[in-house]
Amino acid sequence: MHRFFVEPEAIARNTVTIIGPQARQMEEVLRLRPGDSIIVLDNSGWQYEVEIADLDEARATGTVKGKSLVTTEPQTKITVFQGLLKGERFEYVLQKGTELGVVGFVPVVCERCVVGQIREASSGKWQRWQRIVAEAAEQSERGKLPMLRPAVMFQQACENVRGFSVLAWEREQAVGLRNTLRHRLQQAPKGKKPGRLFSLNLFVGPEGGFTPEEVQRARGYGIVPVSLGPRILRADTATIVATTAIMYELGDLGD
Numbered sequence: 489m490h491r492f493f494v495e496p497e498a499i500a501r502n503t504v505t506i507i508g509p510q511a512r513q514m515e516e517v518l519r520l521r522p523g524d525s526i527i528v529l530d531n532s533g534w535q536y537e538v539e540i541a542d543l544d545e546a547r548a549t550g551t552v553k554g555k556s557l558v559t560t561e562p563q564t565k566i567t568v569f570q571g572l573l574k575g576e577r578f579e580y581v582l583q584k585g586t587e588l589g590v591v592g593f594v595p596v597v598c599e600r601c602v603v604g605q606i607r608e609a610s611s612g613k614w615q616r617w618q619r620i621v622a623e624a625a626e627q628s629e630r631g632k633l634p635m636l637r638p639a640v641m642f643q644q645a646c647e648n649v650r651g652f653s654v655l656a657w658e659r660e661q662a663v664g665l666r667n668t669l670r671h672r673l674q675q676a677p678k679g680k681k682p683g684r685l686f687s688l689n690l691f692v693g694p695e696g697g698f699t700p701e702e703v704q705r706a707r708g709y710g711i712v713p714v715s716l717g718p719r720i721l722r723a724d725t726a727t728i729v730a731t732t733a734i735m736y737e738l739g740d741l742g743d
């Protein structure tokens with residue numbers, strides 16, 4: 489069944505009204521017809537099975553037939569702080585990260601970022617990025633849309649970050665991602681059960697990497713620099729590999 493994230497206002501009691509591009513997609517691309525069923529999500533973690541009552545290219549209405557909680561969201565909420573990348577590489581991170589279950593993306597302006605990328609992050613790409621995230625979330629049957637946050641400066645990102653945070657650094661030799669996670673799982677903070685991690689922030693650099701000063705600064709804020717092994721990965725690869733490895737270690741890719 490096709491899935492659509494909609495604004496919460498689109499669902500009023502038992503009636504769903506979808507307007508704009510989604511209605512057009514339903515009518516013209518997917519060729520849905522009255523009587524067909526779809527899944528509608530309002531980003532609350534619930535999903536609604538909806539039978540289409542009426543449909544044209546501008547507007548679709550339907551009736552809610554059932555409601556259930558979505559159970560596909562990962563236990564550990566990973567937020568990716570991504571040094572700005574060239575357009576299509578950042579889009580790759582958004583798409584694959586969403587499929588994996590990342591809950592938030594924060595583009596980060598680093599010392600080795602390129603001016604063009606900064607302009608892109610602050611301009612017209614926003615809607616396109618949002619669409620990539622939504623499509624990936626629908627396709628991968630997520631229950632919630634990952635948050636796409638506005639770009640921030642590296643310093644600001646370090647200052648505002650809360651909770652357990654790691655930074656992928658290719659020059660780190662002593663501290664690996666896996667041991668860092670295992671250590672953290674054993675040493676739960678006061679009041680928290682060991683063996684669980686509710687959230688994690690993952691910092692990955694731009695193509696040119698973090699500067700040594702940036703790594704030092706991050707350390708000062710309690711962010712742990714970690715290695716992903718002896719080979720240098722491209723930035724977009726590093727993000728997806730680190731996310732996968734963290735989820736695997738924490739059991740979020742199945743047992």
Ligand code: SAH
Binds near residue numbers: 659697698717727
């Ligand atoms: N140009 C840099 C490499 C940057 S790789 C250089 O040659 O030194 C881009 C980003 O991917 C890095 O900032 C880091 O966050 C991540 N990364 C790539 N390979 C990594 C590894 N082996 N361990 C940890 N992080 C890595």
